[in-house]
Amino acid sequence: MRDGTVDFETEEEERPLGPALWRGWNRVCPRCGSGPMLRGYLTVRDNCPVCGESLHHQRADDGPAYLTILIVGHLMAPVILWAFVEFRPDPAILATIFGIGTVALSLFLLPRLKGAMVALQWAKRMHGFGSGSGRG
Template sequence: MTTLAQTEDDRPLWPALVRGWRRRCPNCGAGPVLRGYLTVRESCPVCHEALHHQRADDGPAYITILIVGHIMGPALLWAFVQWRPDPLILVSIFSVLAVAMTLWLLPRVKGAFVALQWSRRMHGFGASD
């Protein structure tokens, strides 16, 4: 049984989150955590840390939508007030930007979710320790 002090000392949160954001293994930071666009590997190919315990589910999608919405909403309002473009042009540009931002953010947020779970020993991560 691990104590909270041991959990915080041997699996620090912020380095794990940074590694996950970079789509790297939260343990070693060298191996890729994702196989393909969003599929999490069974284990790290470098350090062999088991990653199959992860339960990200819909969390990364919700957080990505939250981030994109909070950036694009005010930007859309600002662009409309500032330049008064034709609504069709405005919708076209911001739709493409929102999709591009979502596609860029989603795998990074998923990597950070896996890293958070690994760092906090959630869902079976660390059960063998």
């Protein structure tokens, strides 16, 4: 408070990025770390059931899918090349093994990256997560 006016920047709670991203990766509320962020596989809840933080502001859209494709492609492409050169398996076996591995890794990463993206938006006060968003 300066000269009778309220300084909103100093009175807002601090939102450290690292813990928020870790909580998002674990698919829990970026604010309290207790309540589940997702309802189902990829649907973000409107509010945290524990602390009441509004989560409906999120705009993850296609970002988590793009990141999943980027990560899975960069991990699997060199491994499939190495496996083909080193072991020379039948192409059908190679496609089956790496097809299953690619789908499994994608299914593992997608909800975690969505949680991390929502947490990033929350920590950086993006898309309505700013000072006016609050709980409820």
